[in-house]
Amino acid sequence: GVRHEPTSKIVLDLERLYDDASEELAYVARYARAIQQQRGDYNGRVLSIRADDLRALAIVYDASPSGLIERLTEHGVLVADPRAFFAN
Ligand code: C2E
Ligand code: C2E
Ligand code: C2E
Numbered sequence: 001g002v003r004h005e006p007t008s009k010i011v012l013d014l015e016r017l018y019d020d021a022s023e024e025l026a027y028v029a030r031y032a033r034a035i036q037q038q039r040g041d042y043n044g045r046v047l048s049i050r051a052d053d054l055r056a057l058a059i060v061y062d063a064s065p066s067g068l069i070e071r072l073t074e075h076g077v078l079v080a081d082p083r084a085f086f087a088n
Pocket of ligand 1: 035038039040049050053
């Protein structure tokens with residue numbers, strides 16, 4: 001059957017993502033750039049991504065969506081609360 005992962009909004013910290021030198025995040029960075037292009041959303045410091053796109057990306061990493069979220073968290077490229085992020 002289908003495993004339902006918890007759904008909370010996935011928000012990437014673009015500055016951290018694009019500055020991250022690790023090979024591991026190369027596909028995430030490339031994907032984020034493609035989404036920015038599709039939306040014409042070039043000036044944001046953060047990018048909200050679709051749950052569907054996270055699922056697709058997880059396949060590339062041979063991980064579950066929650067497994068990929070864990071890795072992104074380890075690299076510090078996820079924003080837990082975009083509004084708190086901008087309140088700083
Ligand atoms: P589309 O999927 O036909 O969506 C058309 C417009 O509906 C989007 O224009 C956006 O304004 C709105 N929209 C669709 N889904 C959502 C959503 O979940 N949340 C919000 N806030 N708005 C939504 P936009 O942003 O200019 O995107 C243009 C097209 O670029 C989209 O057409 C889609 O084909 C592609 N695209 C943009 N962002 C993504 C993405 O994150 N993932 C994927 N797979 N495609 C995207
Ligand atoms: P903001 O652009 O001032 O948006 C404030 C809140 O309005 C958002 O909180 C969200 O609840 C709502 N909102 C804005 N645009 C949309 C939309 O297209 N669809 C829907 N359904 N709601 C919308 P949120 O999501 O917590 O985001 C907080 C701030 O984080 C946003 O302030 C914006 O500055 C930034 N942000 C989040 N996602 C993106 C993104 O994908 N691209 C960019 N450039 N900024 C983003
Ligand atoms: P959001 O705008 O707050 O949308 C939350 C959820 O509502 C989306 O989760 C999606 O399931 C649904 N939704 C909102 N607008 C539409 C729509 O026009 N068409 C459809 N079919 N569903 C819609 P999802 O897909 O996981 O997206 C998470 C967040 O990623 C969105 O939060 C939005 O911030 C961003 N996003 C996703 N797709 C697009 C897009 O095409 N353009 C833009 N600008 N932002 C998008």
